[in-house]
Amino acid sequence: MxxxxxxxxxxxxxxxxxxxxxxxxxxxxxxxMMESSAPTILVxxxxxxxxxxxxxxxxxxxxxxxDFESGRLFLAGRQGICGGCVLLDVHMPxxxxxxxxxxxxxxxxxxxxxxxxxxxxxLVEAKAVAYGAIAxxxxxxxxxxxxxxxxxxxxxxxx
Numbered sequence: 778m779x780x781x782x783x784x785x786x787x788x789x790x791x792x793x794x795x796x797x798x799x800x801x802x803x804x805x806x807x808x809x810m811m812e813s814s815a816p817t818i819l820v821x822x823x824x825x826x827x828x829x830x831x832x833x834x835x836x837x838x839x840x841x842x843x844d845f846e847s848g849r850l851f852l853a854g855r856q857g858i859c860g861g862c863v864l865l866d867v868h869m870p871x872x873x874x875x876x877x878x879x880x881x882x883x884x885x886x887x888x889x890x891x892x893x894x895x896x897x898x899x900l901v902e903a904k905a906v907a908y909g910a911i912a913x914x915x916x917x918x919x920x921x922x923x924x925x926x927x928x929x930x931x932x933x934x935x936x
Contacts, residue, residue: 816861
């Protein structure tokens with residue numbers, strides 16, 4: 778039996794073929810490359826467990842996932858990543874989800890955004906709609922509602 782191999786994968790875009798390429802960037806000499814034309818969902822949440830759970834759920838449904846632990850890291854690291862949509866936590870330290878969606882819109886970025894929250898607030902929902910959010914979903918996330926919102930964001934029927 779082989780041992781566990783840790784890989785560090787970096788998303789590279791093949792714009793000529795409209796595919797995402799995941800390239801091994803670990804110290805290992807192995808040359809591993811995965812190719813996928815599945816939509817990429819960008820997940821931004823300060824809670825590790827939420828990010829990990831969303832990654833597992835979305836990947837099990839065939840999506841590629843790139844996650845960030847804060848809005849600032851997302852805005853700084855988003856260049857070059859073509860996401861089909863963004864799943865964005867509302868309540869995060871330093872920069873709220875509303876701050877992030879406003880920053881996106883202020884730069885002309887119209888990527889579809891789905892806000893997720895553990896504390897429902899009608900004022901937050903109204904601002905989210907004003908910023909063009911596809912949906913505001915309450916945690917714990919109901920999977921049918923999540924996939925319906927992702928389907929709307931990607932312009933296709935729900936999975």
